[in-house]
Amino acid sequence: MQRWDRIEAFVEVIRMGTFVAAARELSVSPSHVSRLVTQLEQQLDCALLYRTTRQIRLTDAGTLYYRHCRQLFDGFRDAEAAIGDLQGRPHGKLSLTSATTFGERFIAPLVNDFQIAHPQLEVRMHFTNRQVDIIDEGFDVAIRMGRLEDSSLIAKRLCERREYVVGAPAYFARAPQPHALTELHRHRCLIGSRNHWRFAVDGARREVRVDGPWRANSGPALLDAALKGLGLAQLPGYYVKKHLDNGDLISVLDAYRHDDNAVWAVFPRHRQRSPKLHYFINHLAEHLPQNFPL
Template identity: 40%
Template structure:
């Protein structure tokens, strides 16, 4: 494979225009990138890059070589990933990340079923409410809730969530049920990470400011406060579905409920999805039935 040494590093530098950016993309050190690109130039006996203190520019020879060698890189990627698609049984390591509450409650039990059925799979799971960078963190799969921002990644819809405004019957008996958004100004609202709620009004989504005397960054704590009559809460349906079914909480202002949004499995942009990821996604879709 000596002929391939430095190729990935050179392509990254050529596309990013920077050794630093190339190092971040590949998850390697700047020194490693520089050393391998220099060795490649020496092996080819051709200067591929012009380096200055401020930027890196492809030489004419470098431009030609970059255009040609990228086809080989794509072919190598497709050949390598194509082998994985022919595995009949998932095996090896899969690294994934998901939001804490959703991951604990919904994702990991399905992952455990997947591992039980496929004993040759090793899972490294990171549950975090910070959106981890897939490429930088080396993740094979990430669970994202809501609207997707990074269009460079591949995504599969796993399920959906809805935000619902609700309150306990005791609160509504005591303070009355609001029928317009403006009436929320006369009510106690239980506030989570944001003092704005998403609503749908006049054919568009918007945010309204709410106020109240309880602020907490835990959805479960807000559910408990709502059940005990402390105020109105807006939460995703998976927090309050059981309470609504049991009558402990009552949906209100349903005509202003925002449209449902997706629960997604996202993964690095490859032509082929590895067997591990593909099969786990199938398990998640089946387990998170909308």
């Protein structure tokens, strides 16, 4: 049993990114986790991790060992889920990741409702605007938006989402409204987590690089800057609907708005038979609005 404790500690350190986070997940002290990993390295007679004061990295041996050990623990979790299916209820741990604002506003309340209905389920939510590797970081499912790039994952469309280029009346009092994409370079563009905006031209997707004196990786901060007339912003409808309705913002370039911006649940292929994941994704699809505002 000691070996399994050591392997579990090693796997959780990699999944969670730090000894402290792994200890929190396992309900033990960080020193205990560190000791278990050291004992595992001694047992295998090789180093699995490079440890520095700032980060933890896998050695070549550690990468190989983690790949196999992760599959073992994934198998244990799937076995627990299968037992739960026999009992007619989701069971075990459910870990998910989503973009921060979207996750906090729309996903977290639905997860909480799901756990109320299934209190035997353990839930871990991780909200970040970083593109997470859900397999290596041990997540069951990720909520993503727009065009999907990773064909190795299975995706289920949950609902639609639209994006708008908007500006405040105060901004348009100083600058004319753009009517073509070629006019964007003459405007102050407020830049969020990406420096290109997505449009549709003659049915084809086009990305236009934008630039400006303002940048932040926060949707609420981007919205506030647009409302205060600092420039143009491209934001989802659920941010801007009420401000478009009351005239605080004006939508421009609507003829170029693209529709390839759905919300997806994506998960590894080996998770597709997981009962808890099946129940959960259906729960999201049923309760997320089929069209976000506008």
